[in-house]
Amino acid sequence: MKRVLVTGAAGRIGRAVLDLLDRQGIAANALVLDDPGDLKADLVVEGTATDPQAVRRALEGADAVVHLAAIPTPERHPAEVVFATNTQATYTVLEQAGRAGIRQVCTASSTAISGLPFAARTLHPPYVPVDEEQPSQSADPYALSKQVDELTAQTMARRYGMSVVALRLPYVGGFDERLLDFAERCERDPGLHAAGLWAYLETRDAARACLLGLNPDGFHVITVAAPETLVSHPTEELLRRFHPTTELRRSLPGRTVPLNLTKATAVLGFSAELHV
Template sequence: MRIALTGGSGKLGRTVLARLRAEGHHVINFDLAGNRGAGFVRIDLTDFGQVVDAFSGVNDQVDGFDAVVHLGAIPAPGLAPDVATFHNNMLSSYNVFQAARRNGIKRIVYASSETVLGLPFDVDPPYIPVDEEYPARPESTYSLVKHLEEQMAVELVRWDPELSITALRFSNVMDPEDYARFDDFQADATLRKWNLWGYIDGRDGAQAVLKALQTAPPGFERFIIAAADTVMRRPSAELADEVFPNVRLTRLVNGTDTLLAIDKARRLLGYSPEHSWQDPR
C-alpha cells in the first residue's frame, strides 16, 4: 500500500515506519521533525490546507495514498498546557480524518490511548481486566481528546459507510532499552498501578498497526493494544487483590498476564504480542 504516516519520527512512529517499509509498503513520514530526504515531508497537522494537499500526493515520491496511519500528536498528558494539548491534538485529528476523506482514502488507523479507560485509576476501574466494553472515563485533557476522536470517528463512518477507521488504544510504549528500569517497579506495587502495570513493546505496537491495515473492515472499531504480560514479576491477580481490593476480577488471570484485555484485538485483528520485557536479551 501507499501509506501516509503522521508522527513517523516519534517513539512509536519510528518503529511503525520501519515495520511498514520492511513489509514492502511505500510510506511517507509526515511530521514536524525528521531527517530531510526521500520519504519525509515536514508538515503542520493543524493546518488543514497542508494536510489535504499532502494526502493528495508528494511530488516525485507518490501519487496519492491508499491508507493513513495517524500517530502525530502531543503524545501524553502534562507535556504541554491543557489548552495547547486540546487545540493541537483535536484539530490535527480532525484535519487528518477529513483530509483523508477529501482525497478518497478509505482506510485510517490511528493512535487512541489506554488513558480513555480511566487512567490513572485513582478511581477504581469497574472491573479487572479492563476492556473496551465500558464507557470511556477520560481523566485528563489529553484523554478527553482521545475520547472525542473516537466519537468523531463513529460519526464519520456513519456518514461514509465505506470508510474504515481503527482506533488502537496503545498502552505505555516501551523500547528494549527501556526495560532495564523495570526492576525499579518491583518493590512497590503502587508505582505502576496507574495503568494496571501495563505496557506495549513498540515492535508489537507496529504489528497491531500492520494487522489493522490488513484486516479492518469498513466501520469503526477500538482495540486495547498491550503486551501479553505486565511490567511486574509478581502474579497479576495478587497485584489486583492488593491494590484494588474492591474491584471484581472477571476471570482467572494466570501468572503475569496483562490486566489490559487484548482479547478483542487477538480475535478481530489477529494481533499476537511477540515481545516481553522478560525475554532474554
C-alpha cells in the same frame, strides 16, 4: 496497500511503522513537525497534523493512513493545548483522508482513556479485565481528547465509508533504556504503574498492530498490549493491593495483563510477540 501516510512519523512508534513498511516493501509518506533527515519515507512533509494544507500534501499518492501525531501526555502543555491539538489533528487527518478517497485508517487511541493514569486522585477500574466498553473516568485533557478522537473516528467512518481502527495503546517502549528502566523501577515499586494496570507493548509489536489495523472493514476500537504485565508479581495479588474495590470477572493467573485482548485477536489477528 501501496503507500501509507504515517503522521507523527519521527516518534517512537512512527519510526517503527516506517521500518516495518520498508521491510514489507510498502512505500511511505511521513508528516512530521521537523524532518530529522533519516526517516524511511519517500515523501517527508514538515507541518502539523492540525493544518489541512500540510495533511493534503502529505497524503499525495497514499491509499492508507496510520495517524500517530499527538501530544502524548497532559503534563507538559496547558490543558487546552493538549485537548485542542489532539482532537483537531485527528479531525483534520481523517477529514482530509476521507476527502482524498482513502478508505483504510488506523489511529492511535490510548488505554489512558480510562482516566486512571493522569488522574489527580487514585482511581480504580470498576472491573477487570478492562474491555473497550468500560466507561471512562476521565478528568484530564489527554484522556478526554482520546474519547473525542474515538468519536471522530467513528463519525468519519460513517461520513466517508472509511474503515477505521482506533488502537488503545498502553505504555510503549523498545528493549532499550526506556522500557527496561521502567520495568526495573516498576518491579521495585509496582505502584508506579498501578494506574496503567502494569500493561505495556514493545515498540515493534505496536507498529505491527498499526499495520494490521489497516485491514478490517468498518469501525473498531481495539485494545492491544502484551499478554503479561511488566512486573513479576502475580496480577491478582497486585489488584488486591492497589485496586481492592475492583471486581475480578475472571481468573488472571500469574502475570496475565488485566486487559481484555479478545478483540485484538479476533479482529486483527494480533498477539504480541516481544515480551519483557
